[in-house]
Amino acid sequence: xxxxLQRMSKIGLVPLVVLADAACAKPLGEALVAGxxxxxxxxxxxxxxxxxxxxxxxIPDLIVGAGTVHTAKQAAAAVDAGATYxxxxxxxxxxxxxCLAHDVDVIPGTVTPGEIEGARAYGxxxxxxxxxxxxxxxxxxxxxxxxxxxxxxxxxxxVSLDNMIDYLALPNVAAIGxxxxxxxxxxxxxxxxxxxxxxxxxxxKMHDALPARV
Numbered sequence: 001x002x003x004x005l006q007r008m009s010k011i012g013l014v015p016l017v018v019l020a021d022a023a024c025a026k027p028l029g030e031a032l033v034a035g036x037x038x039x040x041x042x043x044x045x046x047x048x049x050x051x052x053x054x055x056x057x058x059i060p061d062l063i064v065g066a067g068t069v070h071t072a073k074q075a076a077a078a079v080d081a082g083a084t085y086x087x088x089x090x091x092x093x094x095x096x097x098x099c100l101a102h103d104v105d106v107i108p109g110t111v112t113p114g115e116i117e118g119a120r121a122y123g124x125x126x127x128x129x130x131x132x133x134x135x136x137x138x139x140x141x142x143x144x145x146x147x148x149x150x151x152x153x154x155x156x157x158x159v160s161l162d163n164m165i166d167y168l169a170l171p172n173v174a175a176i177g178x179x180x181x182x183x184x185x186x187x188x189x190x191x192x193x194x195x196x197x198x199x200x201x202x203x204x205k206m207h208d209a210l211p212a213r214v
Contacts, residue, residue, distance in 0.1 A: 004084060004085065005085070008039055010213070011038065012175045012206055013037045013176060014039050014154060014156075014176065014177040015032055015037055015040055015041065015177075015179070015199075016041050016067065016156070016177055017040045017041060017043065017182055018179070019048050019049075019052050019187070020048055024187065025048075025051070025052040025054075026056065027190070027192045028040075028182065028187065029055070029056040029062050029064075030059055031195040031196045032062065032181075032182075032195070032196075032199060033059060033060075035196040035197070035198065035202075036203040037199045038063060039065075040056055040064050041067040042056065042064065042065070042078075043066070043067040044066060044067070044069055044074055049066070050077060053066060053082050057081070057082030057083075063085070065084060065085035066078035066079075066081075066085075067087040067089075067177075069087065069089075069095055070092065070095070071094070074095075075098050075099060075104070084105065085104065085106070085107065086099050086105070086106045086107070087106075087177075088107070088108050089128075090109040090115075091109060091115040092109070093118070096108055096122055100122060100123075106124065107128050108124060110127040110128065111131070111135045113147065113148075116144065120148070120150075126152050126153070127153055128154045128155075129141060129155040132159055133158020134157065137163075137166075138166050138167055138170060141167070141170050141172060145171065145172045148172075152172050153173055153174065154173075154174055154175050154177055155167050155173060159180070160178065160180050161201075164176055164178075165209045165210065168206060168209075169209075169210060181195075181198065181199055181202060182195060186198065
């Protein structure tokens with residue numbers, strides 16, 4: 001893995017960011033950093049995603065990437081806006097190939113052994129596992145550890161405060177992703193202090209249960 005992906009793995013947490021108003025981007029990003037989670041995966045689910053990436057990229061120490069990337073064109077636009085990593089919701093060779101050709105970290109969405117093997121063929125060793133809960137969660141990840149011992153995963157989809165430790169305790173889980181780190185109600189209320197508090201609670205829970213991650 002690249003130095004950036006290794007840093008993300010050490011942090012262990014990847015908040016999903018979905019904003020309709022890019023004016024919220026900087027205070028939200030600053031809230032994540034203050035809460036001890038200096039990572040943001042800005043999803044291509046709103047028209048504000050590129051402006052959100054641009055605004056967050058100005059925040060020191062915040063790793064900013066783009067998620068829900070379906071096409072190479074979206075990947076290029078995200079990188080042009082300042083994203084330093086790309087996450088796809090599914091296995092997409094065209095996006096993978098664009099990222100590799102442009103030296104951009106890519107975390108492809110995978111859920112089957114065939115997709116994981118396809119990612120491995122590109123030299124990728126960190127894959128998204130989505131939707132995690134719907135495809136067996138930790139039970140499936142444990143089963144994948146045998147034949148894919150050299151691959152680590154970023155599970156998202158059904159990962160929550162209640163089950164996050166179950167995922168993070170697995171040796172083949174590099175980090176977990178989820179919107180539970182950026183609760184919709186707090187974002188809508190622009191309660192940035194509240195989001196910082198939520199992040200601190202999540203980080204403390206992780207470090208208390210898994211001190212080796214500190």
